[in-house]
Amino acid sequence: MTDQTEAARLTDQLRNFAQGCRGSMWQSRDETIRLMDEAAARIAALEAELAAARRCPPSVEDMTRRFLTWPLPEDFSPDAGITFEPVMNAGTAYEHKHQPVGTNLLNYKQAKAMVKHITGAEGAADDTPARPSVAEAAKALLANCPNPIFDDLKPEMIGEIRVPITSVDEDGDEVSESIMLPWYTMKEVIHLALRTLAGEDGQ
Structure with missing residues (x-):
């Protein structure tokens, strides 16, 4: 889960809590103080949860999936015998610009091997549990x-x-x-x- 997704989820939780408190704010002074203390504790808990989520590194599986959907840069220009046509049917009525992503370069297994190489996890056990027969x-x-x-x-x-x-x-x-x-x-x-x-x- 990305930081943005996690932040959005925690923000929604806080917003829902605040809406639940809003109708009770005209209670007694003691009740208002109790609600404010509860809100403060909840905010602190949410901040701690978000900080923990940010410290948790993405898994090899997550990084592999993200690479496969990554749009290749506009100036993508491979060499070493690899060819790429940025524009298909150039100069015709059917001219079309290619917009390749990671999966056009490597399949899932190949991309996963690449990520393991980058992260130094080549010797680690596969984090995908074997599917039983x-x-x-x-x-x-x-x-x-x-x-x-x-x-x-x-x-x-x-x-x-x-x-x-x-x-x-x-x-x-x-x-x-x-x-x-x-x-x-x-x-x-x-x-x-x-x-x-x-x-x-x-x-």
Whole structure:
């Protein structure tokens, strides 16, 4: 988060606090003093928070994303065999000026390597956590079955799935209805799906 964004957020917090106090300023002297003390404490806390945000350096990920969206300078003129046409279709009705940004030079992986080189973080561990495979995620969920997985899912899923049933009544007429899928059946389906994704379908 940039200083400007953080400052704007903290300013909004302070403005909201001040608006909340405004309607109470005609209270008693003691109440007014209490509100002013509270406001002063809040301002001090916000200033400390903003100062801490300014001291926090941007991450490699943040710097990489910012480079990829950085508009290249007007006098951009590469050499070493690299060519760049500032104006496309020059002298025609379709003349158009190129406005390249960082991502036109390097892709995300390349830009990240460049940022790590600049910051001296080339030997550091990647700050992007490895994405687990489907099987790994399924195993992690299985390790938490029946609970807390089923406890978390039950309030959201119970009564939500209905199954259409067609039958014939005593008069020979076709009757259609839907029945609610029981929770114990839903648990079996979820458990089977997770075992299959985890590669444990035969167990």
